[in-house]
Amino acid sequence: MSRAPRRRLVPAYLVTGGRQPTSRPDLDRLSVLTLVEAPEPGADVGPEHRRLCALLEPGSLSLVECAAHLGLPVSATVVVAADLIERGHLHARGPVPRAQEIDRSLVERLLVGLRTLR
Numbered sequence: 776m777s778r779a780p781r782r783r784l785v786p787a788y789l790v791t792g793g794r795q796p797t798s799r800p801d802l803d804r805l806s807v808l809t810l811v812e813a814p815e816p817g818a819d820v821g822p823e824h825r826r827l828c829a830l831l832e833p834g835s836l837s838l839v840e841c842a843a844h845l846g847l848p849v850s851a852t853v854v855v856a857a858d859l860i861e862r863g864h865l866h867a868r869g870p871v872p873r874a875q876e877i878d879r880s881l882v883e884r885l886l887v888g889l890r891t892l893r
Contacts, residue, residue, distance in 0.1 A: 802857060803838070803869070803870070804837070804839045804849055805837050805838070805839065805869075806837065806838045806867045806868065806869060807835050807836070807837055807838075807871075808827075808837070808838055808841060808856055808867055809865065809867075809868070810832055810835075810864070810865060811863060811864055811866050812864055813825075813829075813832070814828060814859075820859070823845065824858060826845055827841060827845060827852070827855055827865075837870070838867075839852075841856070
């Protein structure tokens with residue numbers, strides 16, 4: 776008998792205080808979040824804010840990866856991350872752009888040049 780997936784005990788709208796995702800141009804699903812400084816123990820942040828900071832302690836993750844680990848919708852994770860960015864606890868940067876296609880003739884000339892060095 777398979778078990779049904781566990782439901783969140785706290786609905787996502789309570790995590791965000793009913794707020795909608797911000798229109799921050801620097802936050803996108805693939806934005807990379809990095810922990811700058813964890814909030815102090817007495818700081819006025821919610822448990823999801825602390826969970827996100829703890830998740831980022833070992834290293835950076837994309838916003839969508841954070842949402843998956845936290846079990847939150849991406850839209851709720853955007854709100855939580857935006858709160859932490861505004862307070863200086865997180866840093867967000869855009870995703871790494873796709874590499875441009877390499878000019879094959881340039882690579883072939885480079886190989887010819889390296890072979891002549893032998």
